[in-house]
Amino acid sequence: MSTENEWPLWEVFVRTKAGLDHKHCGSLHAADPKMALQMARDVYTRRQEGSSVWVVRSDQIVASDPSDKDMLFDPAEDKVYRHPTFYKLPDSVDHM
Amino acid sequence: MYTQAMDTLREEGGDKPALRTAEEAQLQQRFDNRIDAGEFIEAKDWMPENYRKTLLRQISQHAHSEIVGMLPEGNWITRAPTLKRKAILLAKVQDEGGHGLYLYAAAETLGTSRDQMLDALHSGKAKYSSIFNYPTLTWADVGAIGWLVDGAAIMNQVPICRCSFAPYARAMVRICREESFHQRQGYDSLLVMMKEGTEAQRAMVQEAVNRWWWPCLMMFGPPDDQSPNSVQGMRWGIKRVSNDTLRQKFVDAAMQQAEVLGVTFPDPDLRWNEATGHWDYGAIDWSEFWRVVGGEGPCNRERLAARVRAWEEGEWVREAALAHARKFDLKEAA
Numbered sequence: 001m002s003t004e005n006e007w008p009l010w011e012v013f014v015r016t017k018a019g020l021d022h023k024h025c026g027s028l029h030a031a032d033p034k035m036a037l038q039m040a041r042d043v044y045t046r047r048q049e050g051s052s053v054w055v056v057r058s059d060q061i062v063a064s065d066p067s068d069k070d071m072l073f074d075p076a077e078d079k080v081y082r083h084p085t086f087y088k089l090p091d092s093v094d095h096m
Numbered sequence: 097m098y099t100q101a102m103d104t105l106r107e108e109g110g111d112k113p114a115l116r117t118a119e120e121a122q123l124q125q126r127f128d129n130r131i132d133a134g135e136f137i138e139a140k141d142w143m144p145e146n147y148r149k150t151l152l153r154q155i156s157q158h159a160h161s162e163i164v165g166m167l168p169e170g171n172w173i174t175r176a177p178t179l180k181r182k183a184i185l186l187a188k189v190q191d192e193g194g195h196g197l198y199l200y201a202a203a204e205t206l207g208t209s210r211d212q213m214l215d216a217l218h219s220g221k222a223k224y225s226s227i228f229n230y231p232t233l234t235w236a237d238v239g240a241i242g243w244l245v246d247g248a249a250i251m252n253q254v255p256i257c258r259c260s261f262a263p264y265a266r267a268m269v270r271i272c273r274e275e276s277f278h279q280r281q282g283y284d285s286l287l288v289m290m291k292e293g294t295e296a297q298r299a300m301v302q303e304a305v306n307r308w309w310w311p312c313l314m315m316f317g318p319p320d321d322q323s324p325n326s327v328q329g330m331r332w333g334i335k336r337v338s339n340d341t342l343r344q345k346f347v348d349a350a351m352q353q354a355e356v357l358g359v360t361f362p363d364p365d366l367r368w369n370e371a372t373g374h375w376d377y378g379a380i381d382w383s384e385f386w387r388v389v390g391g392e393g394p395c396n397r398e399r400l401a402a403r404v405r406a407w408e409e410g411e412w413v414r415e416a417a418l419a420h421a422r423k424f425d426l427k428e429a430a
Contacts, residue, residue, distance in 0.1 A: 005418060006211050009204070026267075027201045029210060031417035032424060043194050046187075047274070066140045 136262035139205035159199035229393030236304035242282015260333030
């Protein structure tokens with residue numbers, strides 16, 4: 001079964017309302033950008049879930065490798081001084 | 097609905113311990129620990145080959161069920177009794193199409209293509225829920241499907257929102273959120289006919305309920321002691337609640353709803369059991385279930401033929417859209 005004539009895959013990001021960020025909500029197949037936008041509207045915003053939609057070709061996304069998770073994210077684990085709670089201040093100024 | 101995939105999987109075994117290397121054993125151990133800790137597995141994480149295969153099978157068949165499930169109800173869109181009912185039915189059938197797309201996308205993350213899945217459906221290799229091989233003979237069937245078929249589907253689908261495979265779980269959360277209107281609109285439609293309708297309309301509702309009751313009970317799959325793959329499914333966090341438990345929950349809920357509606361179910365053995373606190377029900381004809389799963393239901397050929405025809409007649413559109421996009425890309429590049 002050949003898949004070379006399959007429409008390319010797009011990732012869909014929806015902003016639910018002004019002031020919030022676009023959030024990934026799924027993917028779909030479409031032949032071109034215009035069709036991808038139209039289909040994203042039909043598939044992911046049938047109940048007024050969106051005020052703005054982004055579509056991005058899936059093959060254009062660069063992602064980290066899950067097996068690199070520890071290497072990438074563990075170094076932040078022992079840097080507790082990056083959090084405000086690390087600093088014990090006198091009660092009178094602790095709301096700082 | 098549509099979680100029959102694990103039960104109709106008779107030929108394939110469970111998770112065979114065919115591990116070759118120490119490294120694989122270690123990966124398997126880490127995977128098991130994550131499942132035990134209730135963690136989610138993402139598409140790019142390591143997973144046992146059988147876990148991948150089982151999920152691919154279940155999710156793709158779930159997707160096929162949503163798509164084929166558009167056909168029985170679609171049969172009534174042009175003949176809905178009022179504009180309101182027609183708009184509701186259109187929205188519902190459009191939802192089923194959307195649910196199929198969410199699920200196909202979730203299955204694709206496991207490394208298969210949309211075309212491969214559709215080919216499996218069209219060639220008869222992949223199954224879909226047995227319930228859609230029954231016909232919709234009257235308008236009351238649309239209401240009965242909403243109330244009973246979607247009711248059973250929701251009962252089945254809610255636990256999958258906690259499936260260990262995250263892309264499937266995420267799709268199910270969205271589907272369950274949208275599906276609750278499906279059951280309510282069906283019940284509402286039947287209620288109008290029962291409370292405000294004519295004698296003939298009430299008889300039509302009862303007749304539809306009589307036809308859908310047993311097939312709906314079969315939607316939950318074979319009894320627990322005849323569902324050998326359930327154990328593995330539970331171990332992997334793919335299946336969360338057993339077939340019989342879900343079926344009982346459905347019967348208990350449906351009995352109360354039937355009373356309000358003023359209909360009965362075609363089972364003389366339905367009795368309240370004081371000791372268990374549940375409704376006892378009669379024996380299910382599993383030979384009918386296996387007959388329908390095996391392709392001999394009332395509408396199997398018609399349903400599949402409709403899907404194949406839609407796919408073949410749409411081929412020129414798919415090709416033209418792609419050719420147009422490629423031409424545009426070339427112009428951009430030039």
